[in-house]
Amino acid sequence: MRVYKFGGASVKDAAGVRNLERIVRLAINDNKTDGLMVVVSAMGKTTNALERVVEFLDAGKEEQALQQWVDIIDYHVAIMKELGLTPGTDIRLQGEIPFDPTLSHDENYDQVVSLGEIMSTQIIAVYLLKQGLSVEWWNMPKLLRTDDTWREAKVDNETSAAVIRAGWERTNRPQIVIAQGFIGGTKDGRRTTLGREGSDYTAALIGNYLDAQSVTIWKDVPGILNADPRIEPNTVLIPSLRYQDAVELSYSGAQIIHPKTIRPLENKQIPLFVKPFGDPQASGSKIAPDGVGPIDVPVYIWRKNQILITMRAKDFAFVLEESLSEIFDIIHRNRLKVSLIQSSAVTISVCVDNTRFVPAAIEELKEHFNVSYNDRLSLLTIRGTTPDILNRAKDGKTIMLSQTTRRTARLVVKE
Ligand code: ASP
Numbered sequence: 127m128r129v130y131k132f133g134g135a136s137v138k139d140a141a142g143v144r145n146l147e148r149i150v151r152l153a154i155n156d157n158k159t160d161g162l163m164v165v166v167s168a169m170g171k172t173t174n175a176l177e178r179v180v181e182f183l184d185a186g187k188e189e190q191a192l193q194q195w196v197d198i199i200d201y202h203v204a205i206m207k208e209l210g211l212t213p214g215t216d217i218r219l220q221g222e223i224p225f226d227p228t229l230s231h232d233e234n235y236d237q238v239v240s241l242g243e244i245m246s247t248q249i250i251a252v253y254l255l256k257q258g259l260s261v262e263w264w265n266m267p268k269l270l271r272t273d274d275t276w277r278e279a280k281v282d283n284e285t286s287a288a289v290i291r292a293g294w295e296r297t298n299r300p301q302i303v304i305a306q307g308f309i310g311g312t313k314d315g316r317r318t319t320l321g322r323e324g325s326d327y328t329a330a331l332i333g334n335y336l337d338a339q340s341v342t343i344w345k346d347v348p349g350i351l352n353a354d355p356r357i358e359p360n361t362v363l364i365p366s367l368r369y370q371d372a373v374e375l376s377y378s379g380a381q382i383i384h385p386k387t388i389r390p391l392e393n394k395q396i397p398l399f400v401k402p403f404g405d406p407q408a409s410g411s412k413i414a415p416d417g418v419g420p421i422d423v424p425v426y427i428w429r430k431n432q433i434l435i436t437m438r439a440k441d442f443a444f445v446l447e448e449s450l451s452e453i454f455d456i457i458h459r460n461r462l463k464v465s466l467i468q469s470s471a472v473t474i475s476v477c478v479d480n481t482r483f484v485p486a487a488i489e490e491l492k493e494h495f496n497v498s499y500n501d502r503l504s505l506l507t508i509r510g511t512t513p514d515i516l517n518r519a520k521d522g523k524t525i526m527l528s529q530t531t532r533r534t535a536r537l538v539v540k541e
């Protein structure tokens with residue numbers, strides 16, 4: 127079987143859904159597949175809009191929350207109508223916002239934000255059915271079992287694999303299953319989310335559980351490029367790369383695939399394709415187990431919204447020797463994502479994503495160290511660099527910190 131994943135941009139309107147149908151038909155017509163699992167994100171920018179609903183409700187701004195909610199529903203209703211579906215008959219969308227003021231912000235977040243994927247998959251499944259395809263809609267909160275770490279739920283692979291395998295065995299083949307990316311559920315039936323942009327990860331997990339022959343992520347770019355085309359005018363496509371390269375690229379901040387995507391695939395040596403949804407016959411990029419050499423062009427990766435935190439010992443003790451485990455314990459417990467580390471005898475600096483968790487972490491670090499920080503930074507990683515390339519990259523930028531090895535340069539730059 128194969129797994130296809132469609133992101134929000136690919137299903138942002140009715141034309142996108144029709145294009146998905148075209149791609150799905152190509153897959154089942156070429157007879158090479160014993161079934162297709164289609165993992166879908168929320169339509170367009172729905173996840174951001176749902177986040178705003180929760181924020182408004184938390185701030186007690188009920189009217190604004192309701193307006194935002196109505197806009198989201200209207201957006202989906204418009205797409206349904208354009209696809210020839212009848213709202214209320216073909217699909218009944220959630221009427222009320224599932225917000226419970228007695229629950230924590232993060233738990234409410236998951237109950238509300240997960241609806242984006244529920245709506246997109248319902249619309250797509252019913253549409254494909256009406257086009258005569260044999261389709262099953264899967265409700266991932268009942269199938270992908272997670273713990274209750276709201277907004278960043280950890281997947282229970284053993285339970286999920288067993289449930290999903292059994293579900294797949296029951297379906298008639300060859301056929302199509304439509305499932306939500308990004309969301310799962312707890313033992314007692316609460317919806318959870320796996321972290322923003324987590325649909326790729328869902329696709330990889332399902333690929334792993336069902337021993338897929340391949341996983342394909344359909345995107346609005348030709349494949350994996352050596353730089354972000356919005357920043358660099360001359361980009362080239364990387365036709366094939368190794369798992370380790372893909373991990374490094376996504377860890378460095380390349381927004382092409384979610385960093386957690388590779389491991390479940392690598393475990394089972396399943397190839398991952400990244401292809402343009404606008405040109406399904408194009409070869410795109412292949413991340414593959416073997417026969418692939420290192421990338422042979424310089425690769426530029428920006429990781430935005432970084433903060434550089436520097437810790438200095440309060441009493442001139444050697445920070446490194448005595449405090450490393452303490453520092454990293456605080457960082458880990460506060461869910462900071464470290465992108466770079468630099469140390470000297472008495473200081474240690476970490477560059478981390480500037481998330482909502484940073485202020486609390488800094489407070490905790492301040493109890494033990496003198497802490498200073500710089501925000502509004504970006505981390506530029508250049509793989510396959512040369513002195514020449516590096517000089518050009520540094521030109522005109524304010525560099526806060528740089529780390530270079532023979533082939534890789536990492537620059538922390540003011541935004
Ligand atoms: N819809 C979710 C998000 O926008 C998950 C995803 O797109 O992968 O973060």
Ligand code: MG
Nearest residue numbers: 133134167323
């Ligand atoms: Mg998305």
